[in-house]
Amino acid sequence: MAKRSENSPLLGGDSLIYNSKPKSNVRKNISYILNVVTLITIAVLLFHHPSKPETPQVKPHGKKNIIMMVTDGMGPASLSAARSFRQLRDKLPIDDTLVIDKYLIGSSRTRSSSSLITDSAAGATAFACGLKSYNGAIGVDPDKTPCGTILEALKLQGYMTGLVVTTRITDATPAAFSAHVDYRFQEDLIAQHQLGEYPLGRVVDLILGGGRCHFVPASNGGCRADGRDLVKEAVKNGWSYAGDRSQFDQLHGGENVSLPLLGLLANHDIPYDIDRQSEEFPSLAEQVKVALTALEEATKDSDQGFFLLIEGSRIDHAGHHNDPAAQVREVLAYDNAFKEVIDFIESTDVETVAISTSDHETGGLVTARQVSESYPDYLWYPQVLLNSTHSGEYLTRKIYTQKVKSGTKFADFIKQEILEKDMGITDYTEDEVKQIALKSSQPDALLYFLNNMISYRAQIGWTTHGHSAVDVNIYAHTNSPALLHKLKSRTAYDGLTGNHENIEIGAFMETITGSNLNKVTEMIRKMTHSPRDKSDLSTDEYHANVDYL
Numbered sequence: 001m002a003k004r005s006e007n008s009p010l011l012g013g014d015s016l017i018y019n020s021k022p023k024s025n026v027r028k029n030i031s032y033i034l035n036v037v038t039l040i041t042i043a044v045l046l047f048h049h050p051s052k053p054e055t056p057q058v059k060p061h062g063k064k065n066i067i068m069m070v071t072d073g074m075g076p077a078s079l080s081a082a083r084s085f086r087q088l089r090d091k092l093p094i095d096d097t098l099v100i101d102k103y104l105i106g107s108s109r110t111r112s113s114s115s116l117i118t119d120s121a122a123g124a125t126a127f128a129c130g131l132k133s134y135n136g137a138i139g140v141d142p143d144k145t146p147c148g149t150i151l152e153a154l155k156l157q158g159y160m161t162g163l164v165v166t167t168r169i170t171d172a173t174p175a176a177f178s179a180h181v182d183y184r185f186q187e188d189l190i191a192q193h194q195l196g197e198y199p200l201g202r203v204v205d206l207i208l209g210g211g212r213c214h215f216v217p218a219s220n221g222g223c224r225a226d227g228r229d230l231v232k233e234a235v236k237n238g239w240s241y242a243g244d245r246s247q248f249d250q251l252h253g254g255e256n257v258s259l260p261l262l263g264l265l266a267n268h269d270i271p272y273d274i275d276r277q278s279e280e281f282p283s284l285a286e287q288v289k290v291a292l293t294a295l296e297e298a299t300k301d302s303d304q305g306f307f308l309l310i311e312g313s314r315i316d317h318a319g320h321h322n323d324p325a326a327q328v329r330e331v332l333a334y335d336n337a338f339k340e341v342i343d344f345i346e347s348t349d350v351e352t353v354a355i356s357t358s359d360h361e362t363g364g365l366v367t368a369r370q371v372s373e374s375y376p377d378y379l380w381y382p383q384v385l386l387n388s389t390h391s392g393e394y395l396t397r398k399i400y401t402q403k404v405k406s407g408t409k410f411a412d413f414i415k416q417e418i419l420e421k422d423m424g425i426t427d428y429t430e431d432e433v434k435q436i437a438l439k440s441s442q443p444d445a446l447l448y449f450l451n452n453m454i455s456y457r458a459q460i461g462w463t464t465h466g467h468s469a470v471d472v473n474i475y476a477h478t479n480s481p482a483l484l485h486k487l488k489s490r491t492a493y494d495g496l497t498g499n500h501e502n503i504e505i506g507a508f509m510e511t512i513t514g515s516n517l518n519k520v521t522e523m524i525r526k527m528t529h530s531p532r533d534k535s536d537l538s539t540d541e542y543h544a545n546v547d548y549l
Helices: 026-047 076-089 120-129 150-156 172-178 187-194 230-236 245-249 284-298 314-320 324-347 382-387 392-403 410-422 430-441 443-458 481-487 503-513 517-524 539-545
Strands: 064-071 104-109 160-168 206-210 240-242 261-264 306-312 351-357 472-478 498-501
Touching: 064 120, 064 150, 064 324, 064 503, 076 324, 076 382, 076 472, 120 150, 120 172, 120 503, 150 160, 150 172, 150 306, 150 503, 150 517, 160 172, 160 284, 160 314, 172 187, 172 306, 206 284, 230 240, 230 261, 240 245, 284 306, 284 324, 306 324, 314 324, 324 351, 324 382, 324 392, 324 443, 324 472, 351 481, 351 503, 382 443, 392 410, 392 430, 392 443, 410 430, 430 443, 472 481, 481 503, 498 503
Parallel strands: 064 306, 064 351, 104 498, 160 206, 160 306, 206 261, 240 261
Antiparallel strands: 104 472, 351 472
């Protein structure tokens, strides 16, 4: 047989130069080929190093927007209850979730420097200053030294800043980012700091929430002890002002805003969403939309973006009151606001990140309750919450107001107007009616009794009227690959995936923005922040003032 040429193609590939072999020696040829292929493969693996995908790097001083969101008092059970309530109310399938559910990335430990159970002041100071402090502390460290906040640091870097809440703007969470006082009850002084009456001058560009009381004197319907009218002073100093729904609507969704803006939309807190009349008060989502639109417009030609604090404030109050009907609706109102933020992030070309978490859980809520001595049924009834159309806070006021009126038979009013119409309860007992009448002059006792009637029938359990030490969830979203990579890091003080101390959230914001909170601390160290000496207060007055909500 003729021999194959040395240069003949082998198996259809390029020719191999090797010693002539008889064609009949097939096994040797195949063995040789396999050896060559193996050697080539090994060489490729040893000497060819494919380039790894480049890790996206955060540019700390690049233009970006930071949106810090706080669900005051919302623990995991609050979210679970609201989700089930919404599925029932809107006839949704069991796999339907809230918007915020889709952005869960980790959890946070919440202790303060003085207790395993934090209050809102210490919790917010942990976010704002990146350090632990004592319960009641507003932007000060455990030694009562003012600590620089992320809002202040970013303002000094050229960011625009804003605060949007549903409680008083002088309350713990917004105060901890924008003021420095030893105790949270110093709300008159907090209001002054927020308007720029302290060493850094004005650092807040947009304020939306309640709390007009601490900006105006008693003679004008407020509660300031010094008689000053800070609203008039602010307008004189160049602030634009919105004091009611009509003036809020004139902002045209944020397109007609002149910064700085002071929006004090209620004398105290904005009503619970379950009680809120839309013609009188905007929703949290409406306030957020105004803030985002206004701040985006204000920074469109700037080298820096904005920092915005958003708080779903009254989730906490519903927990303190053990009011499940109010709380599930507060959580849903926050979820609507969260969606506004997500939509904004998806629409902007500016690198933006939103972080949402809670300062603590309130009420020790569980979606279960044993209502008899026998082994419990595995049930809870969101329908009971749906039937209830007002908060216990609202109903307590309504009952008290009716009691001082004449004409209507009080027991019939309780049965027909309060229990049947407002609370949706038809299986009430005569003893419950009697108890409501007896407690009608004791607002706290009446509030708790009414809310317990709802909780008992819904088989919702509460363990406290205060806070708990349970870990709370962290949610986040960004349009930036670099920030997303950073968020997903499990390293302490670097990313937010997994379980973290609450101070790591503050440290994360400091890192990604290239801020230096220590430098800010040095600038404000000697400012006025203490109340008159504690010895000047009676014991009763002091403890009445230190109200840890």
